[in-house]
Amino acid sequence: MTAYEERTLPRALPIGPAGWRTPGWWGVLALIGTEAAVFAYLLFSYFYLQSQTTEAWPPSGLPPLRWSAPSTVAMLVSTATVWWADRGMRLGSLARLHSGLIVTVLLGICYIILQCFDWRGEPFLANSGAYGSLFYAITAFHVLHAAAGVLILLAALGWSAMGYITPRRNSVVTVVAMYWYFVVVAWIAVFISLYLLPWISTH
């Protein structure tokens, strides 16, 4: 018996961008790991300064949920739509892929706009105090990630419309969807830390 037979070569193998088999899946997973670490260090800084302060935290009262609650809903719904798009493509439906991606992009833009309204309503600036500095740093960092996510969703949509992405050449969509799940999970962590915890601790 030769070593080939043990190792099942030769046999037919998929070529190129085949789902999670692409190194890009590992690349984006590693990128998500490092970006998640940035959020973790931002939240570490937030809780560290909270633990060291002798004044009220947040200093200017509870952060309003008027905009952030609906934006959280938009983010949660978008995980379902991007999953629906990814799944649809694997089942062979480019129509489901395209419509799912368009709705996800719209929900992402919706989140960014709602977050801008939230900033307009805050009574403090980034240089008013350490809380303000961190609040804007964390939320702006997340909005930047959402904006990047919207851009790559649009790129995936465009490439798919041009015929580059098909059910068998689907790695771009698999990877983009994974990144978008991360954006949403990071927002949940930010929302709980910055908005919900102050509410819970005062009620």
Next chain:
Amino acid sequence: MAANPTFQTPEIVVADEELHRKLEHMWSDPPGIHGWLGTTDHKKIGKRYLFTAFVFLIVGGLEALGMRLQLAQPNEHLLSPGLYNQFFSMHGFTMIFLYALPILSGFSNYLWPLILGTRDMAFPRLNAFTYWVFLLAGIFLYIGFWNGKGTDVGWFNYVPLAERAYNPDWNVDVYSLGMIFLGISTTAGAVNFIATMFRTRAPGMSISRVPIMIWGTLVSNIGILFAVPAVSLDFLMLWLDRRFGTQFFNPSAGGRPLLWQHLFWIFGHPWVYAIVLPAMSIVSQGLPVYCRRPLVAHSAVVLATILTMVLGFGVWVHHMFATGLPVIALGFFAAASFVIVIPSAVSVFAWVATIWTGRPVFTTAFKFFAAEIVLFVIGGVSGFMTAAVPLDWQLTDTYFVVAHLHYVLIGINVFPVIGGIYHWFPKMTGRMMNERLGWWNFWLMFIGFNLGFFPMHISGLEGMPRRIYTYPANLGWGDLNLVTTIGSFVFALGVLLFVINVVRSRIKGAPAPANPWDASTLEWATTSPPPSHNFTVIPQVASLDPLWEERLEGSRQSLLEEGPVLDHEHEIPGTTVLDAEPDVILKMPHATLAPISLALLIAGTFVGLLMSMWWVAAGCLLAMIPALLWWFWPSPELGFAERVRP
């Protein structure tokens, strides 16, 4: 238009000259400037990393020699206090960020695909990108120096001294932005190594057959992934404080200066392991070759490497014992710092046992690897001493700590690196290095190093503080410092001999065969230097030491001359994570200018931010969108699109 296939059955053939020539032509870079700037060949990129990092080592070394001349005797006036501050700050970050990791990235870039039995890294363009970003960030970090305003608050850059109120010049801005810039390169490199390790090993190289050198670099890069964000964020917050008046570190507005130190050392201590673990794995890979036997306790060394990195994330407060933290925190982090000695000792005992039970051949490379063990033990013991809080309170900020960190960084990084060059130079250039010059090179470096740095333990115990530009004569430190200065120049002479040996051997060294040291791993299975495609047929691996199988197991199990050919365009097999079963054929890109374009746009963004030319920064940032689209465009050659031109 022909159909773009989605499946292929790799042809199994015996390597021959015709196939070799076909692949050599296919994988060669295009001629001229396009090929030079756009190359994605990991061997060229690796050599560029090695060269550039070594230039930074020389620059940082000259800064150190300047400081040693200033400190040779009491009350000298060679360097002004301000210039001395710049010298020690620039020396620190040059060695730690621009030499220590990039030189290891050079080894890894060059060697990984060869050791793993494949034709390139998982992301060849990202590989080119990381080099250009490293080069541009290195130049960026030095621009402050040239008009006399290099950063001068230490490489750890503590606030509030680094805040605008105390340091209004642009030097700290250069350092802050430069560190974020450099972090892009480091992080992208880490992503590439991780994907390469998990997806592109040769068929059959299951997780238990992965050579030790791969493990050291992999573990280090996983650490980098989680450590670098802390320092990038820290420097970003500092830059925002300085430039836009945010209050992250300002205690009068709710900020805390200690937040800087926490984030810095949460990064800083894992970083120490990131820059020594790959170097230790160079020793683990090279030393057994000269002991004529496999590494003792391979699996234990792998597990110890992983454990060291994990524990490395839990010891950062030992850099902050003197900052007035609660006793419970001091106790926890002191205990963790003691515990980390255990996995480190596993490696040391494995190396000693390898020499003890082997038949050592005393080449220059062996001497450097064996010296590393000695210096690691000395540096480890002085580290163990300062892990004890009461002793640390005595020794912190003295020359004892300077001695400790140089035993660690020179002992475990520079010595393995020089040894590694002696070991792999024949593979990289096809020529042997001169052993007689190597003998002088080694002994001058070893004696010079110990003569220079061992007395620092004593001057530290006598109370000489770090970072002072001079000292009065009546303290009795003069003789020790003179010995240190003499030692540092002997060490520098050794490094000079190394450079002479490299240049001389490159030009007229004896020609090297494919496997001059009779080593066991796959990089020695191909010619010296390797062809542009590395392997004419993809090797099929059956053990940890494919080239020693006759001796260790009686017969050759791995297949090196016959295997899958993969000769339609740039192709490599993708294999599963644990068993390395082939499960996809990956299409690799050709030379492209997209990586260097993106690197230049990032450089433009940082220059814009530094100079407050916001339109330049915004313009470069927006231009990155088309640059990224160009880079990631799903071309038919990479397997996208249903139909291709025949």
